[in-house]
Every structure is written in structure tokens, then in C-alpha cells.
Amino acid sequence: MTEPWSTGVVRSADGVVTVGGVDVRVLAETFGTPAYVLDEADLRARARGYRRAFETAFAEIGAGVDVYYAGKAFLSVAVARWVHDEGLRVDTATGGELAVALRAGIPGADIGLHGNNKSDSEIARALEAGVGRLIVDSLVEIDRVADAASAAHPAPVMVRVTTGVHAGGHEYISTAHEDQKFGLSIHAPDGDSPAMQGLLRVLARPELRLLGIHSHIGSQILDPSGFEVAARAVLTLRADLASRTGVLVDEVDLGGGYGIAYLPGEVSLDPDRIAKDIATSVAASAHDLGTPLPRFSIEPGRAIVGPAGLTLYTVGTVKPVRIDDGTIRTYVSVDGGMSDNIRPALYGARYHAEVVGRCSSQESVLARVVGKHCESGDIVVHDVQLPGDVRAGDLLAVAATGAYGRSMASNYNHVPRPPVVAVSDGSSRVLVRRETEDDLLALDQG
Template sequence: MSTDVGSGTGDGSTVPGGLWPASARIGADGAMSVGGVDLRTLAGQVGTPVYVLDEADLRARARATREAWTAAFAPEGAGVHVYYAGKAFLSVAVARWVHAEGLRIDVATGGELAVALRAGVPGTDLALHGNNKSDAELVAARDAGVGRVVIDSLVEIDRVAEVAAAGWGGEPGRRAPVMLRVTTGVHAGGHEYISTAHEDQKFGLSVSGGQALAGLEAILARPELELRGIHSHIGSQILDPAGFAVAAHTVLALRAELEARTGVLVPEVDLGGGFGVGYLPGEVALDPERIAKDVVAAVTDACTELGTPVPHVSIEPGRSIAGPSTLTLYTVGTVKPVTTDSGLVRTYVSVDGGMSDNLRPALYGARYHAALVSRHSDAAPVPARVVGKHCESGDIVVHDAELPGDLAAGDLLAVPVTGAYGRSMASNYNLVPRPGVVAVRDGEWRFLVRRETVEDLLALDLG
């Protein structure tokens, strides 16, 4: 069995539904290939479960997003920076790919910062987020010359200033470039846990309560800090762009108010992102060109009303780049029909992973799709639920699926759109080693992140 790189063959028709990586194909025998690699061959060589990432697809999404936003703001003479969300999924290779496609990277911890720096991403192209940054994380950001620190609270202003007194990026007298995260009262997204701009939550300073303005003025009072702009984020998995327009107006009005009070017009505004993707057949992701044009219109209208120039804009498209580029491949184990209280017979399909490799369904009821990818089946579909191997009744991978009635142990199932928050939120619950991440392209595969082993788990146990 190969544990590093390998190859395979796969050809056939494009997979319908819009959920699968761009290179996914179904052969005449019903088997799926991605990146020219037959998933049956891959499973035989690397085992399951495994995350399968289409490198060309991820890079194309990063490139298309950057191009759409650059083109949309060009007529206004405003620059744009697109930040890849490290929290969605970050590895050394992925950091290199997205940076090569013109994206910057936002990181939220010292670990994410370390991965981006190991990938060779310059500190100036990184942003450090977080509501509770440690002293060690701030020092690491200073030493790397991180391009912006997103301050999240009033007390953090002094903490960042004290760290920056030694000189940002090792340059004596160089100020720390910072933005202030504000809450606009606009909240959007698929679940309360990922809606991030309402007042009663941990992120940012309230615009309506006056904290945001006080924070901006406090930053200006610290000579160690360079106020680059205002940061807003309204949520995640957003499919309706209307909220961005309202939030943009609120942030730009705050920018104008700060100028009126202090004479300082901050040059940059970050409008966040969290652009939604489709997880189920029929769901339509936010189109990069459409959302860019809508946001440009909102920004220019607000600036015209306020009498201020259009700022440099930053956006954070979130899961829309990593999510659809990846699927999780499982092997079927126990298949068990269960009669529900309503009399429905539902087939429970147990796979060799579960909530340890995709926490989102258990955490907030996220919905996914699943398909048989190792063979063709003429059997009629049956109501099914794909579940994991963990000791929890809530260990559900796919709540409601239609799968062939002849599904059996040894078949391969694939769950698409798992590139965001699959591996990054994975755990060792029940002491199950986390799956590896395999990149596929042009008929070749290689591990980006190797599979954990039981030996890895035991090495941490000091006995």
C-alpha cells in the first residue's frame, strides 16, 4: 500500500448536481473519478475515510473570486484584497496555492499563522483574527510583520500596542497595522452559531452602542498603532447578499463619523464574507461576480450619500473556495433497516468515519448529500441515513439520503462539499485517528496531510 503518492485512471461523464469537484466524472461502470483518479483505486491505496481535494478546482475558485472582485471595483478606482479563510482548511500546500492565485490569508491562531509562514506566505499578506489572542500569538504576529491585526475588544488595544512597542516586523519605530472589528447588528447565515454580527455574542465592538467609535478613537491615541480600517463580518453560509449592503452602509457611516470627529479617514474597510455554497442537490451557491457587483453598488451608493471616497475593500469568501473542492470518501460497513415511529422503514448505513471527521451535522444540524461511487446500481433508491461509528446517537453524517436498496458492506460512499470545516474541525473522539487529506490532479494523487495512526495517539499519552 502506498502512503505517499500514486496514480490512477478515470474518465466518463460529468457528475450532475453542481455539488462535486469540477473534475469529478462517472465512468460507464458507475464509478467516480476525481482529478483523473478512480476513487476505488485511491481507496485501495490509501484507505478510508479520506478527504479528496481537487487541486485544480480549489485554485480555480480562488482565482475566479479574486478576478471577480478586482474587476468589480476597478471602475471605482478602488483596490481589493481577497483573504482566504485559514479556519476553513489550511495546510502548507493549500496556503501556497491560494497565495499563488493572488489571495491573502486570514489566520485566527498561532497554529494557523505558523502553517502560513511555513508555506512561505509573507507576513504582510496575513491577517490575524481572534477574540482572545495570546501574548505569544501577538509576539509571533509582530515578529512575522503580519499585515494587519484585527482588534476585537477595547482591552486588546493596549495589549497590541505594548507588543508593538518593540517595532513591528523587527523594524524599530514601525507601528502595528490594525483594524477594529465591529458588530453592525446585521446577522446572516445558516445557523445561530455561525451568525457573527448580532450584539449578544463574543466578537467585535458594537456600532450602535458607541463602543466601536470609542475603540477607533482609542487606537488613534496609541502611537504604536496604525489604524488601517474597520472590519465587519455578518455570518457564514450566507446565500442572500442583501445583508452585505446594510452592513456596508453601517460601516461606511462609522468611517465618515470618525473622520468628522478626528479628521482621520481610514483607508480600508473589510466587509467580511461567509459566502454560501450548495450542500444539497438544487441549492445554488453565491456567484462571485454577482455578489461583487452587488457589494460595489452598495459601497458606492453609501459613499456618495456620505460624501466620502470609496475605500480599499477587503473581503473574506470563506468556505466558498475550500468547501466544494473536496469530498470525503467512506467505506460502508453495517447496513440496517429500521422502522420509525411513523412506520417508515429507513435504512441506516454505517460508514467508517462520522462526527470525528465531519462535526457540522452533529454540531448544528448541517445537511449533506451522499452517493454510491464505486459501482452502478439498478436497485430502487430507499430512504437512508448515513451514520458514523461513534458512541453517539447523534453521530450522523447525512440525515436524509436516497441510496440504492442493494447498498452493501464494502461499497464506497462519497459526501461532497466537505473541504471547509471537515478536517479543520476533526477530532479524535473515541480515539479514532483523523483522516488524511489527499490532493488529486491530472491522474496523480499525493497526501497533503497524512492520516493519523494509533501510534500517533499513543505518542501523546505519557502513561
């Protein structure tokens, strides 16, 4: 099987699918459904591939580069260790994500902390852990971080800026246009831009050490041109700061959010292509500006963990429904739903599903995979062709759910969250156990 499935997904002649050498029927029997299944070898290979692609491309222009794994996509102790083993650093966005990275033994210097509204305790924990960088997101936060640090041990900070580049899929995952909560704009009708004000404010506080400038333009991006425009804007801001203060910051983070395939026929963004395109662009921009290249960092986002995961369900009710144009849509209900993947309900994200526990010679039918929740918007896959004999008890897998499935999962309708099961070389193990009703009741103080 090919994209959008992980490289370890194989369908045999009898129609049964294995993942990382493990039969999905064995996974269902051993761990139950629904379950998130994570292909360890695939995830590691993608992490390695991005690191090598960017190191190679940026070495050719004489620049260094670091690759950060986006903890928000999915983070567990084991996954943090895997990506760190493959040479990646870890980007966190909350105190909880920071706690997981630290529990995994990731050195503080290899961790970054994002967040548009960091609490005092999160800032203090990051400083105590010696994180390699805090990405400050507002003018007021600059002073809060400075007040928490000291001149003897200045906090390493990057200033997050918005470049005005609108990139990515849904507007909720596009993060560099002006009308949203992240960062400081590089644009101003007159006077200093908020971004320049932020950089100057950092330089004015001896409790802070200005590492550089951070930009992130969105998520699920398949066109590299947006990165090139944003990179030029950030490098121009860097040069402007140097002309005013004599300080040429050492690092520029170009963000990431590289797109993946969710449906058959789609193609993920190629690491070698995007690395070469961005390296060529930043080299040209630095040459035009007459400034030496900084060290760069990038954050591939879902591109590492997204394709490595699938969600395994068991089919329950199957119901044919006549829709407005007279055609029949078969509603296939599974034992999970919007509590384990909110993205289709939240912003119409599209996924692909297949029956994976058997073969079928039946002609396919138009189907909609739905969950068990008390919401008509509880849709897992909007439209997909499934075998006409799809029935209760079938195993159904949804591809490319490694990113944001478990991370955004909830207990809606008091449904316990599924486990995360790793597969590799014919063996399987639980990374995050299934929640139980006892877990839910333990929080209820009565």
C-alpha cells in the same frame, strides 16, 4: 456530476466516480478510508474566480480590493501556497494557523491575524512575522497589542465591529448580531459606541497604526442584502470618525462567509453577482456620505475550499429500521463519523452522499448515513436516497466537505484523523497524512 460536487468529479457509465482524473477505487486502495479528497484544480479555479470577480467589479467603481482565504475553513502548507499563487492573501485565526501560513512561505504582509482572545505569544509572533494586519476584537486587546508593539514599529491594526446584521445559517455561525463574542458594537443608546471608542483608542496609541474597520456578518450566506446593509453601516462609522478626528481610514473589510451548495438543486453564491452587488452598494453609500472610497478587502470563506473537497468512506453495517410513521429508514454505517465531520451533529448541517464505486439498478431507499462512534447523534448525512442494494464494502462519498471537515476533526473514541489527499490531472498525493494509533499514544505520558 454537478453541484454540490467539485467540477473534477465525473461518473462513468459503469457508475464509478473519478475525481481530478483519479478513480475513487484507486484512492481507497492507495490511501485507505475514510479520506478527505481535495480537487486542486477546482480549488484554484474558485480562488481565481473570486479574485477576478471582485477586482473587476471594484475597478469599475474606482476602488482596489484584496481577497483573503479563510484559513479556518481548511489550512495546510500546500493549500496556503495554492491560494497565494492565485493572488489571495491568507487570514488566520490562531497561532497554529499563523504557523502553517508562515511555514508555507506566505509573506507576513499577506497574512492577517484574527481572534477574540489572542494570547500574548500569538500577538508577539504576529508582530515578529510582520503580519499585514491584526484585527483587534475588544477594547482591552487594543491596549495589549499597543503594549507589545512600539512607536518605532507601530502595529497595523483593524478594529472589528458588529453591525447588528443577522445573516447566515445557524445562530452559531452568525457573527454580527449583538449577543455574541466578536467585535465592538457600532450601536449605543447614548455617548460613543464601543466601536467608536475602539477607533479613538487606537488613534490615541502611537504604537498602533489604524488601517481601517473590519466587519463580518456570518457564514453560509446566500442573500447578498446583508452585506449591503452592513457595508453602509461601516462606511457611515468611517465617515463619523473622519468628522470627529480628521482621520479617514484607508481600508474597510467587508468580511464574507459566502454560501455554497450542499445538496442537489442548491446553487452556490455567484462570485460575479455578489461582487457587482457589493461594489454598487458601497459606491452608492460613499457617494451619499460624501467620502472617497477606501480600499476594500473580502473573505469568501468556505466558498473556495468547501466545494473542492469530498470525504470518501467505506460502508460497514447496513441496518433497516422502522420509524414512527411506519416507513423504513436504512441506516448505513461508515468507517468515519462525527470525528471527521462534526457539523451535522453540532448544528444540523445537511450533506449529500452517493455510492461511488459501482452502478446499481436497484430502486433507491431512504437512508441515513451514520458513523462508528458511541453517540446516537453521530450522523454524517441525515436523509439521502441510496441504492436499495447498498452493502458492506461499498465506497460512499459525501460532497462539499472541503471546509471545516478536517479543520474541526477530533480524535473522539480515539479514532485517528483521516488524511487529506490532493488530486489533479490524474495523479494524487498526500497533503496531510493519516494519523495512526502511534500518534495518539505518543501524547500519552503514562
